[in-house]
Amino acid sequence: MSKQNDAAQPSRRRLLQGLGVLGGAAALAGGCPFHAAAAGERFSPGTVTPGARQQVQPFYGAHQAGILTPQQASMMLVAFDVLATEKTELERLFRLLTQRFAFLTQGGPAPVVQNPQLPPMDSGILGADIAPDNLTITLSVGHSLFDERFGLGAHKPAQLQAMTRFPNDSLDAEQCHGDILLQICANTQDTVIHALRDIIKHTPDLLAVRWRRDGFIADHAARSNGKETPINLLGFKDGTANPDTQNSALMDKLLWVTADQQEPAWARGGSYQAVRIIRFHVEMWDRTPLGEQQTIFGREKLSGAPLGMQHEHDVPDYRSDPDGERIALDAHIRLANPRMPETESSLMLRRGYSYSAGITGAGQLDMGLLFICYQHDLTKGFITVQKRLNGEALEEYIRPIGGGYFFALPGVTDKSHYLGQLLLQA
């Protein structure tokens, strides 16, 4: 359980105890926090759990939500160019975003304007009640925000840089980088789209969309609250070997910028976010023998177990397999994490989503992975691991086409603060 979830836990326990359904409801709710009052209102006899639309993630905290949060079913990445040209306007943008995120993630009645001469204040696509629906909106900044426009150059996170091409990449400039990136996640796609529409409606003079991608994981995996690993569009469980997000000491060690990093003080509590839009050649993959597919990843397709082992979470022992007889030396998992003391510094938290976006110009299925990972050191984390993966057997079936490097801002501690405040005041 993340620190943020811990904070929400007591009210949820009270709610469920009040309803007399703690055992069954807790199992079905998957341990997620609920909006106590709203869920209570909506609970009707015969219902085992309050509606998932009332599931709520806390907005205030040392870290932003949407990073340690168990993956919701729907996700959107949207990168923006900032239209503001001076620092005061950037401050207005960050204050506005903070206010919108705080409202949208907690939910409430949709604002109503009776005057038919004016545009409605809300798109209306969620109806009269804007349910929280487990929504998180995570704000990250790109390296371009630190150019001359806002005078922030001296305060740039030390490792924030433009993503450059790796050997297997075919990067499309229109799907790369951005001054800011929003990662919007919720139980349902309509909530994600509502949030995006709300944000765009409130920022016409401040933001222009640069690129956008929609992602998903299976609903049952999302509802398991992190217990069931999502399956990617190559048919493999993806996320098995992630570090334990409930272990806050480990998260401080791997994920969050702390005083131990050579980073500006304002960045503490934030995290480097690497995003890669990776297209799959699924037609070719689906004609590849099962054995070869498994050799490429180093895991069993169905169970997700490392090859030669029984269970998904069994830990591969590479020292007893020095020549790669069980798990090939160029298997994805072996290159990504050789599990040696000297490669411990490259551990990261992955939070990937599948995408499916019609067909390519060449008539092939356009689908793949929105790879997202978080770490406190971009060079030791993503960049080092990607360099180890260069030339891997999987490359024949994938093509990275976009993305970028971003820095997820520290969280907002309470109502009197806004996202990015310490950066702007540095």
Ligand SMILES: C=CC1=C(C)c2cc3[nH]c(cc4nc(cc5[nH]c(cc1n2)c(C)c5CCC(=O)O)C(CCC(=O)O)=C4C)c(C)c3C=C
């Ligand atoms: C640079 C980092 C990584 C990229 C890019 C990447 C792409 C990528 N991964 C899969 C599928 C799987 N990855 C798995 C494990 C895994 N991948 C990375 C890193 C990157 N993957 C790491 C650090 C790990 C964990 C390795 C370990 O600790 O053993 C797996 C196995 C299951 C799991 O642990 O998640 C799969 C499957 C695809 C399809 C892909 C891009 C196309």
Ligand SMILES: [Fe+2]
């Ligand atoms: Fe991977």
